[in-house]
Amino acid sequence: MNQNTPPSSCDLRITSEVRQRVLTTAQLKDRGVSPAQAAERCRTGGSWQQPLPGVFVLHPGPLSGRERLRSALLYAGRPPASGRRGVPAQPAGTEDPGYGEAMITGLAALALHGFAAAPPAVSLDRVDVLVPRNRRLRSVRYVRLVRGSRLPRPEWLDGTPVAPVARALADAVVGLADAHTVRRLLTEAVRGGHCEPAVVVGELNRAKVLDRPQVVNAVDSLLAEGRALAEERLYDMVRTHGLPEPLWNVDLRLPGGPHLGAVDAYWPEEAVAVELDTRSPRHSRLDDDRRQEEHEAEWSAYAARREHLERLGVTVVHLTPRKLRDTREQQAAVVRTALMAAADREPAAYVMILPR
CATH class of the missing domain: 3.40.960 (Endonuclease; Chain A)
Structure with a gap:
């Protein structure tokens, strides 16, 4: 084969690198795979699958947790944001222009931050992805888009852009009705040293959930917890x-x-x-x-x-x-x-x- 000849779809195989297993239509095209060829691979009994519009996974089996997260980010970040203005700088070695400004938020983000009170990201039926308010996409399948006019700078965890704890908490609380779960998450945020109560309350205020019954008592407990923790630090x-x-x-x-x-x-x-x-x-x-x-x-x-x-x-x-x-x-x-x-x-x- 000529050195300059693009590879065919048959040359793309499963690798240990998730970025090479989960690709967008545009990324496949750059590798010499046409949309028609990709669609053919995803037919019943085929060797690929398409979990989200415009996103392909190069094997037929169940998606791993990292594959689900990458698929969600590629869907929310498309079209590829190379050279697009306004995309925040990313740490060297972690940048992926396919993600654009999208970042994981909500319960999935809290799980990635190590919260014991959050279910493992792989077990969640829904993955929340924070995107700019003007993104012309809709929530689909297991991806729920959370739109924001001012996005925080993401924290990069194992190559995945993740919303800061306070923002992820607020986005998670929006979809939670259980007061016990809300209280556990807020308490862990403070006791675990992830963020201060005032920052959490500010984000809950921005999300307009402070007057919800399942939040009011939890916030009162959070402020009392924060006060006691600050006093302990002063004594120490x-x-x-x-x-x-x-x-x-x-x-x-x-x-x-x-x-x-x-x-x-x-x-x-x-x-x-x-x-x-x-x-x-x-x-x-x-x-x-x-x-x-x-x-x-x-x-x-x-x-x-x-x-x-x-x-x-x-x-x-x-x-x-x-x-x-x-x-x-x-x-x-x-x-x-x-x-x-x-x-x-x-x-x-x-x-x-x-x-x-």
């Missing part, structure tokens, strides 16, 4: 990095005056307070404008309280759960610096310290 930071033991969870008040606010840790001799920011988007039936007004009012009240404490000579260190998770040593250094700087400041006003 103080003790692991040798900081003086503070007074935990106290209220500050002026003698005979107003309540100054609650703080998570307070060092009275140095007049240094630590406050955890575990605020989350409001989960209510209010419209977006009212919800934004509530958020801004809450932030204004927090800022006013902090300024009042600072005027009284109390240093307030503001920590977020994410900082305590990802940069705990740096946050300990910030608190230690504030404690050491107390000797150079004017004495703080006397404040009453009450248990919370």
Whole structure:
């Protein structure tokens, strides 16, 4: 055979590489296989199969989990996106232009992220694939297209583009009616360190599912879980990095005056307070404008309280759960610096310290 002669369909055999076993019509054509030849191979008793429109698997047996996922991505990503503008950059060695901007989301994505509460991806009857809102495709067979106006940057897991956990959670919850399953998934997201509660609630808010009965109680538990986890990280930071033991969870008040606010840790001799920011988007039936007004009012009240404490000579260190998770040593250094700087400041006003 001439070296430049394209291979025939008979030259394409099953390999151990899933990308060579699952191909689109265009990819087969590039390999010298016409649509008519591909269709002939997929007839009853043939050696190939066509699980989705425009996607071929080069063997007749059941699809493996990775073959189902690749088939779904190739279907949602077609036509091949080579050179198309707006496709996000992909890590070297993982790019597959046939996927375009499509990524696995929902329960299948959570399974790929390692969630014990999510069924194995291979056992799912449906695979959710996140695509741009303007994609002119429809859900078909085992593929459900989830459309979004602003797509997140995918995480690449074993060569598969997967939606980040918070987005995958929200897309999964949209299709779940069982409150127990919803609670387990949300709890695992926080306990497993995948993401912070505020990020999850923000995505659930975007998906407009916060007022569903199976979600409301789960979100309340999620926020309580996140608060407890952040407090545990704060305790661990103080003790692991040798900081003086503070007074935990106290209220500050002026003698005979107003309540100054609650703080998570307070060092009275140095007049240094630590406050955890575990605020989350409001989960209510209010419209977006009212919800934004509530958020801004809450932030204004927090800022006013902090300024009042600072005027009284109390240093307030503001920590977020994410900082305590990802940069705990740096946050300990910030608190230690504030404690050491107390000797150079004017004495703080006397404040009453009450248990919370």
